[in-house]
Amino acid sequence: MTAFPWGAFGVSLVYSAIAPLTITLLTFLVALAKGVHRIVDVAWGLGFTAIALVTFAASDGHGDGTRRLLATVLTAVWALRLAVHIGVRRCGHGEDARYERLLARAPGNRHLYALRVLYLPQAALIWLVSLPVQAAQYATGPLGPAAAAGAALWLLGLTFEAVGDSQLARFRADPRNRGRIMDQGLWRWTRHPNYFGDACVWWGLFLLSCVTWPSALVSLISPLVMTYVLTQGRGKAVLERHMADRPAYAAYAARTSGFLPRRPPRTPLLNRRTG
Known part of the structure; x- marks a missing residue:
């Protein structure tokens, strides 16, 4: 090498x-x-x-x-x-x-x-x-185990992000859901499947670049910064402050993971109107 x-x-x-x-x-x-x-x-x-x-x-x-x-x-x-x-x-x-x-x-x-x-x-x-x-x-x-793991993590992330976005778009397009909280599909597993997917994509690309110590060290700042931005910066934190005044959101947040997917409870959330 x-x-x-x-x-x-x-x-x-x-x-x-x-x-x-x-x-x-x-x-x-x-x-x-x-x-x-x-x-x-x-x-x-x-x-x-x-x-x-x-x-x-x-x-x-x-x-x-x-x-x-x-x-x-x-x-x-x-x-x-x-x-x-x-x-x-x-x-x-x-x-x-x-x-x-x-x-x-x-x-x-x-x-x-x-x-x-x-x-x-x-x-x-x-x-x-x-x-x-x-x-x-x-x-x-050549490509090795780290690259294969990175590609798999990238695919997981893209799937979470694309499916989550699609589910949310269909939910918002239905007039019957006006004023309701999205708590279906991947949104039952995490309040932010799209942001979780983004993070996985960049951790996957980081693994793809990990061939030598120099390339790994140069790349590490990327997934760390992206994860911070998604969870504490312009992503999750900003959106949740915007949603906090909706009555049903507190119940949704109490039973749904804030970032990492987690098995949803058996009892479905009663999706109340918020206005």
Whole structure:
């Protein structure tokens, strides 16, 4: 096994920083034209796809070819599914309530404030979280047990996220469920199957990059940061504060795991109306 190519990897880090920044700035221009900043969420998935493609091209001649292709495909499949899902869900709606509250605190120009506190930090976070994908492109050595475990964990995560999103979309589309708490399907096992799935995807990609100690150490920050963001940052914590004023949510939270899936109780939750 040859040494990790730090020089080539360092150059690739620059390319991979430019990719999500370009996607983010283009998204910002579209948001200005449309007058809403909710589409910044679509750029999240597109940014990861751009990094996967750019680093795959930049790493030509380095790393294991199968691992490079696998890392690129797994990242792009996850990221594009998420971008399409968010785009379809937000299509035709006004500004996201979260961003309305945020922009209401803008000390000056709302759009420049959004660029500074939404778009640019998101581009930086995409670059940081994508480190396993970038490292996997340069990791030498054939695929082994860690890569197989990573691919399996990625598949588990994608399944949880995609199925959870689909179940929630069908639930919300039924007018009879207006004001009710989603407590069916995977949502009986965890209050956040989509966030749990996200975490599994990135721990899986981390395992895919774990060939040498350098690549493992470079990649480890990614799943740690992503798990923190999902559980304590913009994910679970923010959503649960928003849901806390719904009477039925307290009962749902008391009997359903907050993150890791757990066998649901035998007695179904009485799904009461919340307004």
